[in-house]
Amino acid sequence: MNWHPKPHSASVRFILITLVIDALGFGLVVPIVPSLVLNLSGLTVSGASKWVGLLLAAFALMQFVCAPVLGGLSDRFGRRPVLLLSLSGSCANYLLLAWAPSLTWLFLGRLIAGATAANASTATAYIADVTPPAKRAGQFGLVGAMFGIGFVIGPALGGLLGTYGLRMPFFVAACLAGCNVLYGFFVLPESLSSAHRRPFDWRHANSLGSLHMVMADRNLARLAIAWGCIWFALGALQSTFVLANQARFGWGTQDNGMALAVAGLGSAVVQGLLVRRIVPALGERRAAMIGGMIVACGYACIGLAPFGWVVLMGIVLQSIGAITSPAIQGMVSAESSMERQGELQGALSSVQGLTAIASPVVASWVFSTFTGSEAPVLLPGAPFLVSVLAYGLAIWAVSGVRPAPALVDPAIGVSLPVGSKTEGGP
Numbered sequence: 001m002n003w004h005p006k007p008h009s010a011s012v013r014f015i016l017i018t019l020v021i022d023a024l025g026f027g028l029v030v031p032i033v034p035s036l037v038l039n040l041s042g043l044t045v046s047g048a049s050k051w052v053g054l055l056l057a058a059f060a061l062m063q064f065v066c067a068p069v070l071g072g073l074s075d076r077f078g079r080r081p082v083l084l085l086s087l088s089g090s091c092a093n094y095l096l097l098a099w100a101p102s103l104t105w106l107f108l109g110r111l112i113a114g115a116t117a118a119n120a121s122t123a124t125a126y127i128a129d130v131t132p133p134a135k136r137a138g139q140f141g142l143v144g145a146m147f148g149i150g151f152v153i154g155p156a157l158g159g160l161l162g163t164y165g166l167r168m169p170f171f172v173a174a175c176l177a178g179c180n181v182l183y184g185f186f187v188l189p190e191s192l193s194s195a196h197r198r199p200f201d202w203r204h205a206n207s208l209g210s211l212h213m214v215m216a217d218r219n220l221a222r223l224a225i226a227w228g229c230i231w232f233a234l235g236a237l238q239s240t241f242v243l244a245n246q247a248r249f250g251w252g253t254q255d256n257g258m259a260l261a262v263a264g265l266g267s268a269v270v271q272g273l274l275v276r277r278i279v280p281a282l283g284e285r286r287a288a289m290i291g292g293m294i295v296a297c298g299y300a301c302i303g304l305a306p307f308g309w310v311v312l313m314g315i316v317l318q319s320i321g322a323i324t325s326p327a328i329q330g331m332v333s334a335e336s337s338m339e340r341q342g343e344l345q346g347a348l349s350s351v352q353g354l355t356a357i358a359s360p361v362v363a364s365w366v367f368s369t370f371t372g373s374e375a376p377v378l379l380p381g382a383p384f385l386v387s388v389l390a391y392g393l394a395i396w397a398v399s400g401v402r403p404a405p406a407l408v409d410p411a412i413g414v415s416l417p418v419g420s421k422t423e424g425g426p
Helices: 009-029 033-041 045-077 079-099 103-115 119-129 133-162 168-186 207-215 218-249 253-282 284-304 308-333 338-369 382-399
Strands: none
Touching (some): 009 133, 033 045, 033 218, 045 338, 079 119, 079 168, 133 168, 133 308, 218 253, 218 284, 218 382, 284 308, 284 382
């Protein structure tokens, strides 16, 4: 599988800036949604957690259905128009959240956001278009770092704005998403040339078809399992982190916002500065496994934390283990040609969406079970212990991935040996 370099190095900066703005808007609302659900529903923390889980599941369901379609469209028409469509959907979602008078309207906003949630998969395909295979893990780390930067500023700012009104962060997020659309329309270039585009195929542009494509390949199947486990674990963080800390430590929106900002800062530092050094040194497979073990320890700290500072220690461990995601993405990208990067990343988003449907529902149910009046033992951090098990499964899946075939490195003009550290071998 040869890679043909393109003169688009500046375009990587464009896409990363776009992701920062997008992540900033998303980070603004993370610490607010649970409080808004509490406000609109009038339920207890235990009861409201179920609705928060259903909101996240509604988003994931639409992403699962629509992500492979958008991935296929990006292979057919280019990455740029799909990114613009996705960002426009985010803007509409935030406006609905800002105005929503009931839980029904909150659900409508999340359905729209999920249907157009191609930011990550299309951005990943964009990066793959303009980056040689040997350097993709490092660039995928930068994608994660941009999200991390957004999460440094977003949750902290969202928590602060939330003290002036629960709706204020949504209006700010809508403005940021609108600016992002304009930025992409006038500045962002197309990364996929006409020569590398391919016809749209409905057989693969649906969730079941894309999953079949992934599961038919042994390596991709194991990587898909690992990717799904990572997002399953993250569902607990998204759906119950704020409520768990509120229940056991009395944290408000500002406290939770600052904690999430610490998580974003750590992730940005690790993925932006360390991934490109650690992953080539360890190899992608070993880096993913070691990172997964560290993240599992972080989730255990968050789940069993007797004091707030232990939660922060768990966040630090999660940040150190943030090498896992870009390492897995690099392994997945190496399994496909340039013409199918969009389809493959769309399939990966389908896996992500499928697990994200179940994860918040399971996490919210576990949280409700261990915080309700009939709880067998009071343990608000129980969902994070389920995340520890999910990472254990991810580590097992990655451990069985075989080294990718040798690839031609355009920088030196020779084939890299199978299992070389540059290509992520063991």
